[in-house]
Amino acid sequence: MNEDRGDVVLSVRNLKTHFPTDDGVVKAVDxxxxxxxxxxxxxxxxxxxxxxxxxxxxxxxxxxKPGRIVDGQILFKRNRDGTNTEEVDIAKLRTNGKKIREIxxxxxxxxxxxxxxxxxPLHSIGSQIVEAVMLHQDVSKQEAKRIAIEKLNEVxxxxxxxxxxxxxxxxxxxxxxxxxxxxxxxCNPSILIADEPTTxxxxxxxxxxxxxxxxxxxxxxxxxxxxxxxxGVIAQLADHVVxxxxxxxxxxxxxxxxxxxxxxxxxxxxxxxIPSLHSEPRIELPTVAxxxxxxxxxxxxxxxxxxxxxxxxGTCDVAMPKLLDVEQSKVACFLHHDEAEEADA
Amino acid sequence: MHLFIxxxxxxxxxxxxxxxxxxxxxxxxxxGDFLTSYIAELAQxxxxxxxxxxxxxxxxxxxxxxxxxxxxxxxxxLLQGDLGTxxxxxxxxxxxxxxxxxxxxxMTTISLIFTWAIAIPAGIISAVRQYSGIDYVITVLxxxxxxxxxxxxxxxxxxxxxxxxxxTVTGLFSPEYVAAPWSLARVADMMSRIWLPALVLAVAGTxxxxxxxxxxxxxxxxxxxxxxARAKGLPEWRLxxxxxxxxxxxxxxxxxxxxxxxxxxxGLVVSVVMSxxxxxxxxxxxxxxxxxxxxxxxxxxxxxxxxVGTLLSDILLALLDPRIRTA
Numbered sequence: 001m002n003e004d005r006g007d008v009v010l011s012v013r014n015l016k017t018h019f020p021t022d023d024g025v026v027k028a029v030d031x032x033x034x035x036x037x038x039x040x041x042x043x044x045x046x047x048x049x050x051x052x053x054x055x056x057x058x059x060x061x062x063x064x065k066p067g068r069i070v071d072g073q074i075l076f077k078r079n080r081d082g083t084n085t086e087e088v089d090i091a092k093l094r095t096n097g098k099k100i101r102e103i104x105x106x107x108x109x110x111x112x113x114x115x116x117x118x119x120x121p122l123h124s125i126g127s128q129i130v131e132a133v134m135l136h137q138d139v140s141k142q143e144a145k146r147i148a149i150e151k152l153n154e155v156x157x158x159x160x161x162x163x164x165x166x167x168x169x170x171x172x173x174x175x176x177x178x179x180x181x182x183x184x185x186x187c188n189p190s191i192l193i194a195d196e197p198t199t200x201x202x203x204x205x206x207x208x209x210x211x212x213x214x215x216x217x218x219x220x221x222x223x224x225x226x227x228x229x230x231x232g233v234i235a236q237l238a239d240h241v242v243x244x245x246x247x248x249x250x251x252x253x254x255x256x257x258x259x260x261x262x263x264x265x266x267x268x269x270x271x272x273x274i275p276s277l278h279s280e281p282r283i284e285l286p287t288v289a290x291x292x293x294x295x296x297x298x299x300x301x302x303x304x305x306x307x308x309x310x311x312x313x314g315t316c317d318v319a320m321p322k323l324l325d326v327e328q329s330k331v332a333c334f335l336h337h338d339e340a341e342e343a344d345a
Numbered sequence: 346m347h348l349f350i351x352x353x354x355x356x357x358x359x360x361x362x363x364x365x366x367x368x369x370x371x372x373x374x375x376x377g378d379f380l381t382s383y384i385a386e387l388a389q390x391x392x393x394x395x396x397x398x399x400x401x402x403x404x405x406x407x408x409x410x411x412x413x414x415x416x417x418x419x420x421x422x423l424l425q426g427d428l429g430t431x432x433x434x435x436x437x438x439x440x441x442x443x444x445x446x447x448x449x450x451x452m453t454t455i456s457l458i459f460t461w462a463i464a465i466p467a468g469i470i471s472a473v474r475q476y477s478g479i480d481y482v483i484t485v486l487x488x489x490x491x492x493x494x495x496x497x498x499x500x501x502x503x504x505x506x507x508x509x510x511x512x513t514v515t516g517l518f519s520p521e522y523v524a525a526p527w528s529l530a531r532v533a534d535m536m537s538r539i540w541l542p543a544l545v546l547a548v549a550g551t552x553x554x555x556x557x558x559x560x561x562x563x564x565x566x567x568x569x570x571x572x573x574a575r576a577k578g579l580p581e582w583r584l585x586x587x588x589x590x591x592x593x594x595x596x597x598x599x600x601x602x603x604x605x606x607x608x609x610x611x612g613l614v615v616s617v618v619m620s621x622x623x624x625x626x627x628x629x630x631x632x633x634x635x636x637x638x639x640x641x642x643x644x645x646x647x648x649x650x651x652x653v654g655t656l657l658s659d660i661l662l663a664l665l666d667p668r669i670r671t672a
Binding site: 060062064096101102103104105106109110112113114117118119120121122123124131132135136167169180183 | 567568569570572573574575576577578579580581588591592665666667668
């Protein structure tokens with residue numbers, strides 16, 4: 001499938017990130033598998049608490065205590081100088097060790113959710129970008145400053161040279177977001193991880209930022225992992241999408257395919273809950289029935305079955321369906337197991 | 346920045362004027378005056394003094410004049426640089442306070458350096474390694490430090506030094522230097538002794554500052570900017586010291602202003618126990634003897650130090666945090 005996609009740059013295999021607590025183990029990420037291809041935008045969607053942020057933090061080994069990657073692989077094709085590629089299993093790296101510190105910021109950069117809180121209020125934005133440049137590139141301070149201003153210009157920061165000395169709290173929300181993108185781009189990373197980067201800003205600015213990300217992605221050919229709960233943003237920006245629920249992948253595939261032919265009942269429910277311009281006015285918007293269960297009380301079998309309109313008693317509440325190829329997508333649902341096995345055969 | 350300092354300097358005289366009134370009211374508050382306590386002391390010794398003589402003394406000291414006149418005479422003299430004369434010691438206040446103030450400030454400064462040098466690293470380690478063995482050790486030491494009255498600690502150290510090494514650690518000078526004029530040797534002698542009372546004074550403050558740093562840093566370590574610094578690839582210790590610590594120590598610096606007067610009064614018991622020639626015992630004596638101008642001058646000096654300390658902490662905070670600088 002998907003022969004026209006580029007090389008896989010990041011392959012997450014059966015990733016499990018668990019949080020042991022006094023009351024039991026919270027399985028925030030419990031067997032997630034997906035591939036990120038060169039030059040594509042992969043959207044990761046799901047309700048709050050479905051483990052999408054923890055998945056992304058795991059990729060950078062940034063999971064806070066007491067969380068820990070307990071199983072699985074995060075295979076990253078590292079290619080700094082453009083010649084030799086080495087494959088690194090990030091899941092095996094020591095948290096805060098030398099290797100992961102080289103990868104963080106240098107190869108995989110984060111675009112965080114709250115740009116206001118993500119800049120230190122005590123240091124100018126310029127100095128924080130210069131710091132990143134000098135960490136990963138062997139350049140002088142002047143050269144680093146030149147690079148920083150170049151990046152600020154690239155993300156459309158007006159009068160970048162003066163803004164270099166500005167503090168984050170002196171900038172507007174949109175400019176702050178641009179500044180943090182400049183920081184992420186500072187070392188030309190091959191992967192950008194955007195963690196709901198547009199939640200904190202208004203819709204107009206949001207559109208501009210998405211436009212910017214699209215342009216940067218085209219120009220640099222970098223790959224973006226884009227986390228959001230906003231399906232509209234995914235439709236605009238992403239090539240492929242991963243739908244997560246309670247730490248597991250429910251469905252994944254090309255956006256065009258998944259959004260037009262959602263196969264998993266959860267994906268269908270999410271899509272149905274989006275208001276449409278063409279729907280009748282004043283009708284009640286469908287919602288996904290029920291709420292996300294308590295993290296320590298995960299249902300047996302398919303985690304979605306208590307909320308699923310099509311759940312098969314005796315099947316869905318007993319075993320977890322495998323993630324299987326169904327036409328162009330992958331779906332983890334018993335409703336599609338027969339088709340999948342036929343496809344396999 | 347300069348404007349910021351200038352504004353604070355301009356406020357200082359007004360604050361001082363207010364403090365001088367308060368200081369004067371305070372020393373006038375106890376019933377009677379210096380002469381009543383002087384007469385009472387004489388009577389205890391079996392001497393009595395004639396009514397006429399009392400009136401003469403009262404006039405001589407200006408105690409017969411209305412309170413507000415006394416206040417303005419005092420303040421007027423202060424403004425001309427005359428700190429007045431002690432009734433009890435019959436010496437000028439400047440002479441009485443001078444050396445003691447210098448010694449007290451030296452001891453306080455050393456004590457402050459001890460406090461910060463121990464407490465800030467301890468607080469940082471405690472926060473970064475939360476719930477680890479070292480965190481528990483530091484926490485227990487903190488509570489012991491907080492709970493031990495410092496005069497008791499002083500007594501224990503004095504006993505230990507005498508019992509083990511046969512050394513008396515009281516006073517700030519060895520016997521041969523007590524009355525000697527200032528010389529490099531005398532300074533060296535003082536420095537060889539002053540660190541001990543300074544350390545004793547630092548103990549409780551250290552525990553408190555370490556707790557404050559730990560609590561603040563724990564908050565800051567969870568902030569997105571700390572994670573962002575980590576996501577850049579910064580080594581853990583470097584990012585902890587550069588970003589969250591700078592925010593976490595701000596409250597410690599902002600209390601610098603209170604630290605000085607608190608040590609002056611907090612050091613009183615230790616000074617008495619260890620017979621240190623600091624300013625605390627002098628203030629105590631002047632209050633008991635109703636030596637009002639001496640007491641008032643010392644209290645006013647405390648106010649000056651508080652204002653200077655606060656100004657200093659404001660400047661340090663402004664250097665630390667651009668939001669204060671530009672506000």
